[in-house]
Amino acid sequence: MKKILAFVFVGLIVCSGAWAAQVTINATASQVLSVATANATWSVTLDNTGTAVTDSPVDNLTVKSSKHAYTVTFSSTDAGKLKMTSGTESYYIPYLIKVDTTGWGSGVSTNNLSDYVQLDTGKTIVFTARTPVAGKIFPISFKINEYTDYYENGDYSATLTIGISAN
Amino acid sequence: MKKWWAITGLLLLISGAVWANNVTINATVLPADANILFDSYQWNIPLVNDGATPYQNDQQGVMTVKSGSTWIFHIQFSSANLGYVKQGTDKIAYYVKVTELADSYGGIIMSSDIMNGYVQLTSSKTIQFIGKTSKNGARFAVGIKVNALAGQFYESGVYTDTMTVTFFVF
Numbered sequence: 001m002k003k004i005l006a007f008v009f010v011g012l013i014v015c016s017g018a019w020a021a022q023v024t025i026n027a028t029a030s031q032v033l034s035v036a037t038a039n040a041t042w043s044v045t046l047d048n049t050g051t052a053v054t055d056s057p058v059d060n061l062t063v064k065s066s067k068h069a070y071t072v073t074f075s076s077t078d079a080g081k082l083k084m085t086s087g088t089e090s091y092y093i094p095y096l097i098k099v100d101t102t103g104w105g106s107g108v109s110t111n112n113l114s115d116y117v118q119l120d121t122g123k124t125i126v127f128t129a130r131t132p133v134a135g136k137i138f139p140i141s142f143k144i145n146e147y148t149d150y151y152e153n154g155d156y157s158a159t160l161t162i163g164i165s166a167n
Numbered sequence: 168m169k170k171w172w173a174i175t176g177l178l179l180l181i182s183g184a185v186w187a188n189n190v191t192i193n194a195t196v197l198p199a200d201a202n203i204l205f206d207s208y209q210w211n212i213p214l215v216n217d218g219a220t221p222y223q224n225d226q227q228g229v230m231t232v233k234s235g236s237t238w239i240f241h242i243q244f245s246s247a248n249l250g251y252v253k254q255g256t257d258k259i260a261y262y263v264k265v266t267e268l269a270d271s272y273g274g275i276i277m278s279s280d281i282m283n284g285y286v287q288l289t290s291s292k293t294i295q296f297i298g299k300t301s302k303n304g305a306r307f308a309v310g311i312k313v314n315a316l317a318g319q320f321y322e323s324g325v326y327t328d329t330m331t332v333t334f335f336v337f
Binding site for chain 1: 203205207209211212213215217219228252259261313318319320321322323326327328329330332334
């Protein structure tokens with residue numbers, strides 16, 4: 001009887017023994033941040049009659065982001081003006097850009113291009129939500145305001161740069 | 168004579184109970200050669216994050232279970248974040264599966280969810296063993312699976328969880 005009790009006692013003590021191994025699991029979700037336009041070049045004809053020129057939409061902007069907080073920035077050469085150089089002279093035509101993000105109001109906190117604006121400095125759109133993998137598409141519109149003086153005829157150009165960065 | 172010693176001992180015990188503070192002594196006798204080892208204690212999982220490609224590695228790590236002196240024991244898998252890796256408030260479900268490697272265990276393994284397929288550690292999962300392991304232990308592949316979020320990105324960054332495997336006697 002004593003032996004049985006002793007075994008039970010030892011058994012109970014052993015039963016309380018437990019120990020563990022721990023493994024740290026790190027999963028890294030890769031980052032996707034991209035912007036793209038459907039076309040690399042936009043061609044606009046200005047008839048020099050003084051009427052405004054509007055191309056809406058001139059293109060579509062596709063934004064992809066795996067971060068929920070990010071900013072898309074638009075900037076332009078020559079502070080938002082088309083430029084033509086002839087000899088030693090340079091001629092400029094201010095142009096305006098608009099980006100319509102109303103289709104994704106829940107994902108955008110600030111859009112400084114919601115109405116036509118000249119890119120005299122960089123203009124931003126601040127987002128607050130990840131896009132789907134296919135991205136979100138926003139129409140871009142282009143405008144040259146009406147004018148009273150003729151523009152020097154010829155070919156003008158500007159380079160519009162669109163960037164994206166995580167906040 | 169024996170009775171006299173017994174009475175003396177009893178008196179000493181009683182007097183000790185009167186004058187001494189109580190001290191609780193817990194003694195744990197661990198089974199010999201019992202252990203759980205992994206070939207690596209940090210698993211790094213790269214997620215493609217394209218909304219389509221899942222991650223699955225059926226041998227993310229190799230676990231060795233040793234029980235040299237105990238016939239009946241079980242191991243229990245649990246997760247600090249209940250089966251999710253977390254990054255702040257963002258979390259991703261992951262799934263675990265255990266597979267015996269090359270008949271390395273000679274005893275009986277009772278049927279368990281975590282050996283039947285990938286399971287999320289929303290609660291602890293147990294594998295019951297009947298029979299001691301060899302001296303080198305029984306070896307198991309531990310697999311990890313993470314599903315893609317169809318058409319959606321996971322918030323990019325590093326997600327973490329701690330998985331604990333605990334050895335219990337009985």
